[in-house]
Amino acid sequence: xxxxxxxxxxxxxxxxxxxxxxxxxxxxxxxxxxxxxxxxxxxxxxxxxxxxxxxxxxxxxxxxxxxxxxxxxxxxxxxxxxxxxxxxxxxxxxxxxxxxxxxxxxxxxxxxxxxxxxxxxxxxxxxxxxxxxxxxxxxxxxxxxxxxxxxxxxxxxxxxxxxxxxxxxxxxxxxxxxxxxxxxxxxxxxxxxxxxxxxxxxxxxxxxxxxxxxxxxxxxxxxxxxxxxxxxxxxxxxxxxxxxxxxxxxxxxxxxxxxxxxxxxxxxxxxxxxxxxxxxxxxxxxxxxxxxxxxxxxxxxxxxxxxxxxxxxxxxxxxxxxxxxxxxxxxxxxxxxxxxxxxxxxxxxxxxxxxxxxxxxxxxxxxxxxxxxxxxxxxxxxxxxxxxxxxxxxxxxxxxxxxxxxxxxxxxxxxxxxxxxxxxxxxxxxxxxxxxxxxxxxxxxxxxxxxxxxxxxxxxxxxxxxxxxxxxxxxxxxxxxxxxxxxxxxxxxxxxxxxxxxxxxxxxxxxxxxxxxxxxxxxxxxxxxxxxxxxxxxxxxxxxxxxxxxxxxxxxx
Numbered sequence: 001x002x003x004x005x006x007x008x009x010x011x012x013x014x015x016x017x018x019x020x021x022x023x024x025x026x027x028x029x030x031x032x033x034x035x036x037x038x039x040x041x042x043x044x045x046x047x048x049x050x051x052x053x054x055x056x057x058x059x060x061x062x063x064x065x066x067x068x069x070x071x072x073x074x075x076x077x078x079x080x081x082x083x084x085x086x087x088x089x090x091x092x093x094x095x096x097x098x099x100x101x102x103x104x105x106x107x108x109x110x111x112x113x114x115x116x117x118x119x120x121x122x123x124x125x126x127x128x129x130x131x132x133x134x135x136x137x138x139x140x141x142x143x144x145x146x147x148x149x150x151x152x153x154x155x156x157x158x159x160x161x162x163x164x165x166x167x168x169x170x171x172x173x174x175x176x177x178x179x180x181x182x183x184x185x186x187x188x189x190x191x192x193x194x195x196x197x198x199x200x201x202x203x204x205x206x207x208x209x210x211x212x213x214x215x216x217x218x219x220x221x222x223x224x225x226x227x228x229x230x231x232x233x234x235x236x237x238x239x240x241x242x243x244x245x246x247x248x249x250x251x252x253x254x255x256x257x258x259x260x261x262x263x264x265x266x267x268x269x270x271x272x273x274x275x276x277x278x279x280x281x282x283x284x285x286x287x288x289x290x291x292x293x294x295x296x297x298x299x300x301x302x303x304x305x306x307x308x309x310x311x312x313x314x315x316x317x318x319x320x321x322x323x324x325x326x327x328x329x330x331x332x333x334x335x336x337x338x339x340x341x342x343x344x345x346x347x348x349x350x351x352x353x354x355x356x357x358x359x360x361x362x363x364x365x366x367x368x369x370x371x372x373x374x375x376x377x378x379x380x381x382x383x384x385x386x387x388x389x390x391x392x393x394x395x396x397x398x399x400x401x402x403x404x405x406x407x408x409x410x411x412x413x414x415x416x417x418x419x420x421x422x423x424x425x426x427x428x429x430x431x432x433x434x435x436x437x438x439x440x441x442x443x444x445x446x447x448x449x450x451x452x453x454x455x456x457x458x459x460x461x462x463x464x465x466x467x468x469x470x471x472x473x474x475x476x477x478x479x480x481x482x483x484x485x486x487x488x489x490x491x492x493x494x495x496x497x498x499x500x501x502x503x504x505x506x507x508x509x510x511x512x513x514x515x516x517x518x519x520x521x522x523x524x525x526x527x528x529x530x531x532x533x534x535x536x537x538x539x540x541x542x543x544x545x546x547x548x549x550x551x552x553x554x555x556x557x
Contacts (some may be wrong), residue, residue: 044260045140047253051263052147054248055155056084063087072143075135077102078111082118088154089123108136125153148262155269171196171265173453176437177272180457182208187225196264200254203231209271210238217242229255245270276461283494284509285524291503292529294374295536295555298367302379305363309385312360315353316393350397357394361387374498376556431490434458435483445480454486460493500556507548516540517548 049071057067065083068074075081077099085091096111112132119125127146134142156174175193182188185208193199200206202225211220217238223231232251239245248267253259364387367379381387438454439446446454448471455462462470474489475481481489510524511517517540522530537546 045144047260047263048144048148049140051248051253051260051266052144052151054246055151055266056147058246058248059084059087071147072138072140075112075115075143076138077108078113078115078135081112081115081135084150085115085118085123088150091118091122094118105136109133112136119150123153125150151262151266151269155266155273171261173456174265174268174272176457177276177459178205178209178268181212181275185211185220187223196261196268197259200259200264200268202226202228203233203235203251203255206235206239207231209268209275210235210243213243213275239271243274245274273461276456276459281509281524284506287503287506288510289525289529291506291552291555292525292532294370295551296529296532298370298376298379299536301363301367301370302381305360305367305379306382306385308356308360308363309381309390312353312357312390313385313393316397357390360390375500427494428487428491430458431487432483435486443480445482446486447480451481451486458490500552504549504552507552511548514545515547515549516542516545518545 053068053071056071060067060080060083063083063086065087068080078096079099082093082096086093094114096114097107102108102111109132112135116127116130116132116135120127127149130142130146133139135146175196178193179189182193182205185204187202187204188208193205204223204225207218207220207223211218218235225231229251232254236247236249236251240247248270249259249263253263364379364381370376371378434454434457435446438450438457440450448468451471451474452467455467470489471481474485476485507517508515510521512521517537519530519534522533525533533548533551534546537548537551539545540547
């Protein structure tokens with residue numbers, strides 16, 4: 001009875017104030033929807049619009065273009081689309097009418113036609129029936145679809161592949177990568193990541209990704225999946241501040257209700273691109289370290305040779321002047337008896353300098369052998385200090401010692417070997433497993449898309465044009481790649497060849513693709529290696545940067 005009276009009173013109040021009666025009802029539906037953990041289409045669109053806006057602005061600002069405030073209205077004059085395509089795909093912006101000159105719809109449409117041609121024809125992004133009218137009118141559905149198509153093509157490129165049920169979406173390849181990174185992490189695997197919605201609501205998956213990359217950034221053992229919002233906020237903050245991953249989402253986007261799949265994929269793709277370069281950078285660091293180690297060793301050996309040879313020549317000349325009429329006796333070469341006789345001679349005749357000459361010759365032999373096996377030009381000593389000139393001087397004192405030194409050099413050559421980095425059996429098995437996994441139709445070959453997916457699962461990311469070039473080389477012009485060719489390519493990618501091109505490419509990887517490097521980009525090396533490079537690299541064109549390319553080229557010249 002009381003409940004009925006309250007209901008009738010509310011009804012009368014609603015008649016007196018209709019606007020007031022709507023608020024509790026709307027709020028009630030909102031509360032029910034939130035409690036159910038689901039968003040309606042309007043909320044999903046809003047979530048996508050917010051995340052996509054941040055993504056678009058990040059790409060624009062990387063090329064110093066002005067960002068956008070309204071994702072739906074910003075495309076109307078064609079300029080923002082042209083700038084975005086230029087920022088992502090390096091497509092040159094054709095001549096467009098100035099925005100300030102646009103007054104009538106046909107003028108807007110002319111710019112939109114040019115911008116859409118850049119996107120669809122030059123960048124080859126499929127936009128699913130998008131027309132200029134949609135951008136001019138600010139059509140939310142079509143604009144969100146266009147931005148998502150661009151994100152799929154650019155940010156998650158190479159992940160989709162063909163399987164028995166048809167062409168899989170990009171999320172399957174991205175899921176495989178996420179599972180590999182989070183394997184064995186508590187509250188993530190098991191039960192394992194299966195989607196880009198509910199599996200990301202407690203912050204554990206994001207935290208696991210970051211911890212996998214750098215355990216010092218997050219204390220994973222201290223996390224409790226019950227603290228979903230705290231975990232998520234912390235992971236987003238750490239990713240942005242420590243890893244440079246833009247915060248395309250907020251904790252509420254993931255924790256308060258079932259997240260939008262496209263929003264999560266957009267954000268997780270940034271982790272993929274950040275972490276997929278780790279293997280490449282590790283290889284680059286290793287190669288640069290080996291290059292610095294080799295260069296320092298050779299420079300020290302060359303300096304030592306020139307200084308000691310000069311002292312030896314001066315000493316020999318002084319002895320020649322002193323004993324110019326003295327004729328030295330000869331001894332046998334290559335036997336223990338000759339070694340013993342040489343030792344006796346060194347003790348009574350030239351106690352230190354004979355040994356010094358042998359050491360100088362050994363240095364020269366080590367230098368030349370190291371340079372030869374590492375594909376470097378041979379060493380040319382200072383004028384008058386070449387081994388032949390040392391021998392000429394030395395033979396006036398002891399001809400046989402010179403012959404013995406030559407024999408010693410020949411003997412020592414066998415102890416110098418080029419150090420190579422070869423793929424381990426575990427790596428080769430990983431290559432074979434990835435090949436088998438992505439050979440979806442079990443025909444013993446990989447198509448272009450399957451090849452892209454296989455590389456992606458191993459953390460190898462590259463531009464579309466580079467993928468096409470690599471596929472053409474590995475397949476030798478065929479439509480598919482055999483297992484042998486695939487494993488051979490993977491081994492070649494991870495093994496060192498010790499060439500100038502490889503070392504230059506490794507330096508360029510540390511310099512974030514630029515031809516000059518800053519001291520801050522060398523922090524991955526030891527202080528000693530860094531100091532050595534900064535001392536021997538010439539100053540670059542940019543202030544505070546150095547020309548590594550010239551150093552490498554001079555080493556191999």
